[in-house]
Amino acid sequence: MTQIPSKAQILEWVADNPEANSKRDIAKAFGIKGAARIELKRLLKEMEAEGALERRRRHYLDAEALPPVTVLELLAPDGSGDLFARPLEWRGEGALPRILYLPRRTDPALGRGDRFLARLIAVQAEDHRYEARLIRRITASANRITGIFRRESQGGRILPIDKGQDREWRVREDATLGAEDGELVQAEQIGPRARLGLPLARIIERLGDASAPRAVSLIAIHQHGIPDEFPETVLKEAEAATPAPIQGREDLRDLPLVTIDPLDARDHDDAVAARIEEDGGATIWVAIADVAHYVRPNSALDREAWKRGNSTYFPDRVVPMLPEALSADLCSLHEGVDRAVIAVRMRLDAQGNKVSHSFHRGIMLSRASLAYEQAQAAADGNPDDQTAPLMDSVIRPLWHAYGLLHKARARRQPLDLDLPERRIELSPDGRVQSVNFRERLDAHKLIEEFMVLANVAASEELTRRRQPLLFRVHEEPSLDKIDALRDVAQASGFTLAKGQVLMTSHLNRLLAQAEGSDFDELINITTLRSMTQAYYHPENFGHFGLALKSYAHFTSPIRRYADLVVHRALISAHGWGKDGLDEAQIERLPETAKHISETERRSMAAERDTTDRYLAAYLSERVGSEMTGRINGVQKFGAFVRLDESGADGLLPIRSIGQEYFHYDPASQTLLGSDTGLEIGIGQRVTVRLAEAVPMTGGLTLELLELDGQPLPRGPNKGRRGRSPGRVSTKARLAEIKRASKRRRKRD
Known part of the structure; x- marks a missing residue:
């Protein structure tokens, strides 16, 4: 009688012979013939039911092994x-x-x-x-989705969390990866999209409880593919680092350098000092943490920093570019501790012009770690116990130098946008406690001006020495975007001159016209939207927004890889050591520039999505409430409204505006009602009702109640949503609307 093999023997055979594992191959290998094949077939089916084998067509595979x-x-x-x-x-x-x-x-x-x-x-x-x-x-790439898994009797569904995405996905039982109901998951599409029914997806990663505190930023991290866990080799390399020795460095510890940061700052990567000169000018020092000493080219730390490109900031957490052992310790300029820095000394004349600069690799000792509010209070004549002893040596010289830079800035005329920054305050359990706008102090502007000047000096120094580097590039806006800005300005009662080479001073004049008016924020936002996006590049194309011919990022190597590249370039240019730019890095600069420009945009999108979700969560308890705002965008499907109190953006769907047909004119960015002649455009004040707030997507849906203080007019077409009157053909009505729009633009 033929001996039937054991399950263990069959599994061993399948593992050793992955390319010959059909039932016929197994029977032949074990000499099974005749009626014994029936018993083998029963045994294979039993193993398949147990999950020990997986049948694909006529072949059997070990379920715990991969095919060849x-x-x-x-x-x-x-x-x-x-x-x-x-x-x-x-x-x-x-x-x-x-x-x-x-x-x-x-x-x-x-x-x-x-x-x-x-x-x-x-x-x-x-x-x-x-x-x-x-x-x-x-080449075919997978269609990815991040969403909430809802379990059903057989498999489940994934509810999307992307704003504007309402398509659900079906997941078969064998593709759930063991996900539980309500869990946040990442999945990918299986096969081509069906014409009918829900598309199929396979869960590829379980991300945890979607309702857990602080899950909002976790969603953005995974949705945008931001690396948030350091490999063990990177952590070990960071923890093994020791403070840089003073040998071979300049001793800068006698300089009255201080750090000025937000009150809750965990790291301090820049320090400043100033001295008033006899001619009315000033000498400024800007010292930056010497990250290049610790993050050497081609090390595990360097590869991980390159991959991340930059740090990403959320209301509840930071995803840093470097591990805490560096970012919060050795590369943080803590008060009273020796720290390695690369510093720049800049001499200003009495008009605020930079007349010379020099770079130094040294050791510094911070006199104090000050908060912006603390430094501002001291400058305003209200010092505390910490700042009182620093008034003559630190505070007054810094504000004198800032006054000079302020005068130089006024002559240079960089783009002077005034956009309040929202600050989302969270409770200990991760819920939104309040939404406020950050106050802009002179202390903030002082640090910004010092950093801009240091970045200019780095760019000029490396250009003069013909050393490769990465420039921060911001090209001038396109003519189409400026024309769109001009339309918004004219609709708001302001002017932006035509027929001249665009300069930031022209835009500043527009911003000055709007300052203090009801259209102040609108003009600032629209001007910002008309700008191109800044990026990194090995070639210098200038910085339009700052009105500078040459600009590079030097001041934040803890959180931006571009700055680390500039530091290494300075090290090579001055012959300070072997940790500068090598030939391989120089050849890779175009790739690095493209990569870190992309990671910067990725972080910005993740931060924006997180803010939208937190704002939606904050407003979700006020659904049904009336709110005021201003229209800041118009599309054929509706209008976008920025709410006054929170600064949140909500959608006013065209279906909620009225019972008539609305024609969208992209040239004037308006919606024109076919029955009432109601015109809806950018800049109009509105009163709305919050109809829906979805924290998981960050979406806000609004209903229009009043436009420019007036209730909506009622047209004759009430009850016939989206259709024009029967007495005039749709084609004829659209033609009339377009002619009216052209006449209006000519009149304007």
């Missing part, structure tokens, strides 16, 4: 620079097996998120189970 050829997705490099990938098909109950990707020289370059077909080799390594070789790259 499979599709992988590349992950970001780890702290050691190694590339790992995750399998897209995994049916095992344990954690995803780690797969080390070993590219050949001839393989095409793959980046994070790229998918590829790979051949796997099982290995017995400490940190991975498989090694992968590329077969071919798969």
Whole structure:
């Protein structure tokens, strides 16, 4: 009688023979013939039901093993620079097996998120189970979604958290990854999108309880792919660092340097000092933490800092570029502690012009860690116990130098936007306690002007020495955007001159016209929106907004990789050591510039989404309340309103405005009612009712009650939403509306 193999023997055979594992192959291997095949078939089905084997077509696979050829997705490099990938098909109950990707020289370059077909080799390594070789790259990218998982009898659904996304996704039971009801998950689309029914998705990561305190920023972190956990190798490297020795550095400890930061600041990466000169000018010192000493090129710390690009700031947490051992300790200029710095000494004449500068690598000792409010009070004549002894040596010289820089700024005329910054206060349990606007003090402006001047000096120094670096570039706005700004200005009763080369002084004159009026904030916001986005580049294209010919970021290497590059360039230019820019980094500057410009935009989007969600949570308890605001955007589907009290932006859907057809004119950015002639445009004051606030998406929906202090007019078409009157054809009515719009623009 033929001996039927045991389950263990079958599993061992499948593992050893991944390419020959059909029922016929198994039967042949164990010499099973005739009626014994029925018993083998029963045994294989039993193992499949138990989850020990997975049947794919006519082949059996070990459910806890991967096939020899499979599709992988590349992950970001780890702290050691190694590339790992995750399998897209995994049916095992344990954690995803780690797969080390070993590219050949001839393989095409793959980046994070790229998918590829790979051949796997099982290995017995400490940190991975498989090694992968590329077969071919798969260009199709997955459609990702972050949302809330809702369990059902068979699988479940994912409710999206993206603003404006209302499509749900269905998840089969075998693709839930064990997610629980109400859990925040990240998933990806399976197969092509069906014409009918919900699209299918596979959960690829469980992110925790969506209702937990401080989950709002966690959503943004995962939604935008911001790395928030440091690899062990990076943490160990940071913790092993020791204070920089004074040998080979200038001793700057006699300078009266102080830090001035927000009251709750955890790190202090810049310090300032000033001296009043006999000619009425001043000498300014700006000292910046010497991050380059601790973050050496091509180290684990450097690779992780490059990957992150910058720190990201949320109301409840910071995702830092560097571990705390550096950002909050060795690279933080704490009061009374020796710290390594790269400092710039700048000489101003009596008109505030910079007449010379020099850079120094040294050791400093902070005299005091001051808060903005504390320094401002001292400058206003109300010093406290800490600032009173510093009045003559620190406070008065700093404010004298600031006065000179203020005069120089007035001549230079950088863009003078006045946009209040919101501050979201959280309670200990992570709920929104209040929404306030930060007060802009001269102390804030002093530090900003000192930092701008130091950045200019760094850019000029490296340019003069022909040293490669990354410039901070801000190009002038396009003509289309300026024309749109001009339309808004004219609609608000102001003017922006035509027919001349645009300068920031022209925009400042517009801002000055609006200052103190009902349109002040609107003109500031619209001017900001007309600007191009600043970015990093190895070539210098100037900085339009600051009205500067040459500008680079030097003052925050703790939180921006661009500044670290500039520090290394200064080290190389002055021959201060071997931790400057090497040839490999110089060749990589274009790639670095593109990458960190993208990570900066990623952080800005995550921070903005988090603020929107916190504001929606704050306002969710006031649904049904009446609020005032101003229209700050118009689209064919409705208008956007900025609410006065909170500064939150809400949508006024066109369906909630009235019972008539509205024509959208993109040139004038207005909506024009077909029956009543009601015109809705940017800048109008409104009274609205908060109809809906969705904290999970950050969306606010409003209902229009009053426009410019007047109730909405009632047209003859009441009850026939979205349709024009029957007595005039839609085509004819639209033509008349367009003609009226053109006449109005000519008249304006």
